[in-house]
Amino acid sequence: MKYERTTAVAADPARVWDVLSDVERWPERITTYQTVERLDDGPLKVGSRTRIKQDKLAAGVWEATEVVAGESFVWTSRQPGVRLVGRHSVTVEPDGGARLTLEIEQSGPMSWMITLLLGRLVRRYVDVESAALKAAAEPVHA
Numbered sequence: 001m002k003y004e005r006t007t008a009v010a011a012d013p014a015r016v017w018d019v020l021s022d023v024e025r026w027p028e029r030i031t032t033y034q035t036v037e038r039l040d041d042g043p044l045k046v047g048s049r050t051r052i053k054q055d056k057l058a059a060g061v062w063e064a065t066e067v068v069a070g071e072s073f074v075w076t077s078r079q080p081g082v083r084l085v086g087r088h089s090v091t092v093e094p095d096g097g098a099r100l101t102l103e104i105e106q107s108g109p110m111s112w113m114i115t116l117l118l119g120r121l122v123r124r125y126v127d128v129e130s131a132a133l134k135a136a137a138e139p140v141h142a
Contacts, residue, residue: 001115003123004103005130011137013098016090017070019137020100023050030132032125035059044073052077056121062086081110098137102130 009016019029021044027033032054039049044067053059058079066074072089087103104126106114 001111001119001122002103002105003126004101005126006099006101007130007134008093009098009100009134009137011098011139012096013090013092014070016098016100016133016137019133020088020090021073026129029136030129032128043069048075050075054125057118057125060084079110079114082106082108082114083111100130100133100137102126102133 019025023036023044024038026036034053034055035051036053037051039051039061040047042048044064046064046067048064048067050062050064051059052062060077060079062075062077062084064073064075066072071091072087074085074087076086077084083106085103085105085107087101087105089101091099091101093099104122
């Protein structure tokens with residue numbers, strides 16, 4: 001399974017990156033996250049590890065495998081029989097806003113069963129995450 005959601009965000013790309021990469025604040029911004037615990041200090045970098053628990057999903061540790069500060073990060077996690085890859089990126093829009101892209105991909109011998117059982121839920125969670133990060137990054141107008 002591979003699922004991607006791209007969303008236009010009416011905010012400076014640096015602001016979108018700040019919200020996206022501040023993963024420890026995801027539970028207060030994204031309703032599907034119960035806990036996010038960084039297992040190291042400092043900004044996300046290759047090798048950074050984060051323990052995540054989401055509603056209705058098994059907890060797991062995600063390790064950053066690629067990080068381009070201000071632009072993107074990729075992290076991976078393993079569950080029995082499944083390898084998960086999460087890709088997150090921010091790109092500049094011609095109008096000065098940003099484009100947020102979130103992608104989840106799973107592979108492995110049990111991925112077909114996980115897709116069957118949880119595919120719809122995981123896709124919904126990516127959509128919720130995208131909308132919540134957009135809302136957190138965009139300025140509030142009174």
